[in-house]
Amino acid sequence: MALERERIAERAMYRLAEGELLEIYRLMTLIRRFEDKVAEMYTRGKITGFCHLYAGEEAIAVGAIHGLYDKDYVVSTYREHGHCLAKGASARAVMAELFGKSTGISKGRGGSMHLFDPVLRFMGGYAIVGGGLPIATGLGLAIAYRGDPEVVCCFFGDGALPQGAFHESLNMASLWKLPVIFVCENNFYGMGTLVQNAICQEELYRFADPYKIPGVRVDGMDVIEVYAAVSEAAARAREGKGPSLIEAITYRFRGHSMSDPAEYRSKREERIWQERDPIKRFRHLLLHERKIAAPVLDRIDQEESAVVDDAVKFADESPEPPLSELTKNVYVE
Amino acid sequence: MALITYREALNQALREELDRDERVFIMGEEVGYFGGAFKVTDGLIATYGEKRVRDTPISELTIVGAGVGAAMGGLRPVVELMTINFALLAIDQIVNTAAKARYMFGGQTKVPLVIRAPQGGGHQLGAQHSQSLEAYFVHCPGIRVALPATAADAKGMLKYAIRQEDPVMFLEHESLYGMKGEVPEDEDYLVPFGQAKVVREGKDVTIIAYSKTVHDALIAADLLENQGTDAEVIDLRTLNPLDIATVLESVRKTARAVVVYEGWLTGGAGAEVAAQIYQAAFDDLDAPIQRVASADVPMPYNRHLEAAALPSPDKIVRAVERIS
């Protein structure tokens, strides 16, 4: 099965125009640089609270969202900077949110774990494990109800599978044939707990079986493989055939959050996964398979670094939300 | 006596009770090898093993429900919810089972289950991770609600919680884990429930608090002293049972009361305290009771907005000034 998916991915890659490939590379690079800068700003006290970085997992957000249309919805977790940027958010708006500024994507009220942009149809980061799945199911219901050709892509971690919300959502979405793509980012750990110590069935994609929906496992370090799987699931959902479960195998390059030194992982294990760095791998592919010239990619690297620097400057110079607005928006006024 | 942190005091209480009673065991997310998200259970798995210190999947409803079942099966579980915010996933088992089983089954069973959870804001963790939810549980008959404010109480109250026979919501405050205090080393050091404590004596006004707000109240009392107001501060320690007698005794002396709590103002546990004071001591009051609590908003991330939403020593001082 893994081989077959690789072949699908290979075909998908040759279908993609050079511009698209470069866009994918650009977004993955943006996310990595953004997250590195966030870590720096966190250490400098510019960003506080809980902060969970996405470095290492970029191929999933970028690959999956490349398989969607702009009008499709995305629902995510507290580890959502990458998904939000991949859905089209500006680095400025996301950085300003982390700085708690009024120019932030959630006006400084949400912080790192609660990004939201209705225009981009980025329908929120939710910090309760499993909390996003019912929301995604409901968005799917709204689409089906309206009869629109849209889909919802819902990202969550391996840690969400033991929650009732996962099972209830898959059942309901399957029963009602809702257009939802459930994308499980299996990075082997929920905080310090290994998947096999938390879930009786380690092949997470097989949780699709009891709910009678397609379930596949993809290499989450391969952006094209993720893209191919999500495109397929999206096409199916648009045809009214219901939800899918995609398990993307990945690894977070940093600790669970900025306060976790990840002492439960061996350096050896971390090195092995660093070697599978999705950005390096994709760069290699672009250079050697698609014969894209190195300076083209180097330029993207420089441009994205500049985008992130500009975002920090913007966030730093932005105003704080006024104290007079403390109670604004508790209700629709 | 030993000078240790609130966190260490809880850890000691757990160790002593694990040693004392074989039926006691711990379960929760990351309580074993990770040592607990706030390191309260640090090192316990090395001493007691996986049977008695059990890492669970992220399944709050079933963690608590299994705790109820295990308690009905003769064990004495101490369940940790990583934070109180996740108790909302378990509230069915807390309210519909833990709190009701004994009564609903005619007194034929009991649920000696302790549910430990940290709560509170002040760390810019945003709307879903900064809540103080004690009022949810105080509202429900059948479950005890304990909120220690000091290291000594953390130890003595947790040991008492584990030894008594009813289900307990044992609510710790995230900001208190690092706070040090003198803690008795006696293995039978227990702080029974339902005993409020006068932590500062005064004659002009009674400030009634619990959990972290006790410390805010003490700071406020110092500030008030500079202005010539002599405040008495009471730490309620448990909200169920509620020691209203100690509160009334104080209020009858001072004739003024301010209730301070970190939950939302509306429908907060302090509103119940105020209501009971009015009912029993209306004629003894010289001024209306004031409440200082969190603003009725989901917690904002921005630090200035968060500070504006939370109770603080300054806000307590202003509340006292309003009735002085």
Ligand SMILES: Cc1ncc(C[n+]2csc(CCOP(=O)(O)OP(=O)(O)O)c2C)c(N)n1
């Ligand atoms: C209901 C609930 N329980 C516990 C937590 C605390 N918590 C936050 S993240 C996390 C681990 C989740 O792991 P996973 O779903 O695999 O996502 P990852 O962090 O690996 O991306 C836990 C236990 C929470 N936020 N919500």
Ligand SMILES: [Mg+2]
């Ligand atoms: Mg994980």
